[in-house]
Amino acid sequence: MKPIRVGLLGLGTVGTGVVRIVEGHQSDLESQVGSPIVIEKVLVQNKNKARSIGVSPEKLTEDVWEIIYNPDIDVIVEVMGGIELTKNYILEALSRGKHIVTANKDLMALHGPEILAKAQEHGCDVLYEASVAGGIPIIRTLVEGFSSDRITKIMGIVNGTTNYILTKMSKEGAAYGDVLKEAQDLGYAESDPTSDVEGLDAARKMTILATLGFRANVALEDVDVKGISSITKEDILYAKRLGYEVKLLGIAERQDDYISVSVQPTMVKLTHPIASVNGVFNAVYVYGEAVGETMFYGAGAGELPTATSVVADLVAVVKNLKLGVNGKQEKLAYKEKKLKTDEQIASKYFMLLHVDDRAGVLARITQAFAEYEVSLESVLQQPNPSIQEAEIIIITHDANKAAAKKVLQALEGMEVVKAIKSVYRVEG
Numbered sequence: 001m002k003p004i005r006v007g008l009l010g011l012g013t014v015g016t017g018v019v020r021i022v023e024g025h026q027s028d029l030e031s032q033v034g035s036p037i038v039i040e041k042v043l044v045q046n047k048n049k050a051r052s053i054g055v056s057p058e059k060l061t062e063d064v065w066e067i068i069y070n071p072d073i074d075v076i077v078e079v080m081g082g083i084e085l086t087k088n089y090i091l092e093a094l095s096r097g098k099h100i101v102t103a104n105k106d107l108m109a110l111h112g113p114e115i116l117a118k119a120q121e122h123g124c125d126v127l128y129e130a131s132v133a134g135g136i137p138i139i140r141t142l143v144e145g146f147s148s149d150r151i152t153k154i155m156g157i158v159n160g161t162t163n164y165i166l167t168k169m170s171k172e173g174a175a176y177g178d179v180l181k182e183a184q185d186l187g188y189a190e191s192d193p194t195s196d197v198e199g200l201d202a203a204r205k206m207t208i209l210a211t212l213g214f215r216a217n218v219a220l221e222d223v224d225v226k227g228i229s230s231i232t233k234e235d236i237l238y239a240k241r242l243g244y245e246v247k248l249l250g251i252a253e254r255q256d257d258y259i260s261v262s263v264q265p266t267m268v269k270l271t272h273p274i275a276s277v278n279g280v281f282n283a284v285y286v287y288g289e290a291v292g293e294t295m296f297y298g299a300g301a302g303e304l305p306t307a308t309s310v311v312a313d314l315v316a317v318v319k320n321l322k323l324g325v326n327g328k329q330e331k332l333a334y335k336e337k338k339l340k341t342d343e344q345i346a347s348k349y350f351m352l353l354h355v356d357d358r359a360g361v362l363a364r365i366t367q368a369f370a371e372y373e374v375s376l377e378s379v380l381q382q383p384n385p386s387i388q389e390a391e392i393i394i395i396t397h398d399a400n401k402a403a404a405k406k407v408l409q410a411l412e413g414m415e416v417v418k419a420i421k422s423v424y425r426v427e428g
């Protein structure tokens with residue numbers, strides 16, 4: 001049977017895994033799709049670099065056009081990363097009828113609609129399962145598994161680096177800076193960790209998940225993003241004392257047709273399943289009107305877990321080729337996007353305040369909450385001799401974001417409030 005020929009862009013962590021799985025699982029793959037899958041050409045930056053996998057030198061190229069213009073290549077697997085240059089390669093490949101599998105969340109979060117439109121125009125598939133939560137098949141689950149339901153909430157731990165840092169801070173009582181340094185030494189965090197720790201990587205992934213889950217084109221600018229770099233070990237200690245873990249959560253919610261998407265450090269009740277997702281692992285919790293609660297857990301990155309998703313996409317493209325249905329998938333985002341205003345976004349809040357340690361202060365503070373109709377679930381006041389002030393720890397009932405902002409502004413203006421030390425969304 002005629003082999004399916006693949007051009008691989010990139011032979012780094014994920015590319016190496018793709019070669020290992022395509023070669024190592026060849027007989028299973030062939031049984032499923034009815035043809036051998038052959039990696040015909042591999043694009044690298046430097047052909048002479050030492051590699052952990054043996055790829056015959058004549059397959060390696062430093063010239064991308066040798067792959068894109070090669071009429072024998074049916075599918076291009078893009079695992080080189082990058083945005084603008086890579087987008088141009090992919091658009092050109094699509095215009096030549098090549099199907100695309102990519103692991104590139106940056107590209108799909110920023111240019112997904114343009115790439116998917118080009119694919120439709122040319123009858124091509126573009127699949128990107130590995131772009132979110134590496135080895136967890138969450139994209140296929142949202143698009144196919146939940147096609148019959150209406151999803152109202154998606155919460156994800158979709159960045160392994162930040163989850164590793166927060167887990168270490170929680171388990172060992174360590175400070176943020178020390179754990180970040182250790183994560184960099186171990187290779188879990190990049191030397192420039194900004195994209196991970198400031199929540200941008202998670203925001204890109206949430207853009208993709210919210211688009212697919214709510215069937216409306218969510219853009220990166222629609223995501224309200226806050227990272228983990230200002231979390232202190234004291235915050236984590238308080239959270240634990242109250243029965244919570246602090247997690248960097250991507251949260252996408254829908255009510256009627258209105259949606260909101262955010263990435264923010266969140267206090268998650270220990271009884272919620274997502275609170276026990278530790279280390280570099282990822283998890284995505286999905287709530288559907290009909291199905292109720294579901295959760296998907298696994299490796300969010302790494303050579304073989306990520307390559308599993310890439311090769312599963314490759315199998316899907318080849319199955320479509322056999323059926324002659326490439327590029328005929330339903331439109332993924334068919335709804336108009338309507339974003340919630342701050343008045344429509346509701347959650348519980350945790351607030352830690354340092355205040356003057358004298359009579360009547362607590363009453364003045366609770367008055368500010370009452371004024372903006374934010375009701376309180378619990379209030380704890382305790383002296384803190386080390387700062388000669390009192391600490392007030394407040395957990396609110398569900399409050400809208402606009403009202404919570406007004407309360408914080410009012411507190412900032414009070415002379416008895418010495419510092420608003422931390423504010424977190426609360427889940428569970």
Ligand SMILES: NC(=O)c1ccc[n+]([C@@H]2O[C@H](COP(=O)([O-])OP(=O)(O)OC[C@H]3O[C@@H](n4cnc5c(N)ncnc54)[C@H](OP(=O)(O)O)[C@@H]3O)[C@@H](O)[C@H]2O)c1
Binds near residue numbers: 013062
């Ligand atoms: N690593 C993961 O666990 C993971 C998980 C999910 C998604 N992803 C995504 O998968 C993609 C690849 O990640 P990775 O970790 O495998 O990257 P990587 O280890 O840095 O590998 C990149 C590969 O692409 C080649 N390359 C890069 N730019 C090139 C260019 N301009 N021209 C030609 N070749 C080029 C490099 O060539 P040389 O080898 O010659 O340098 C290298 O082989 C990224 O989009 C990433 O976000 C990664």
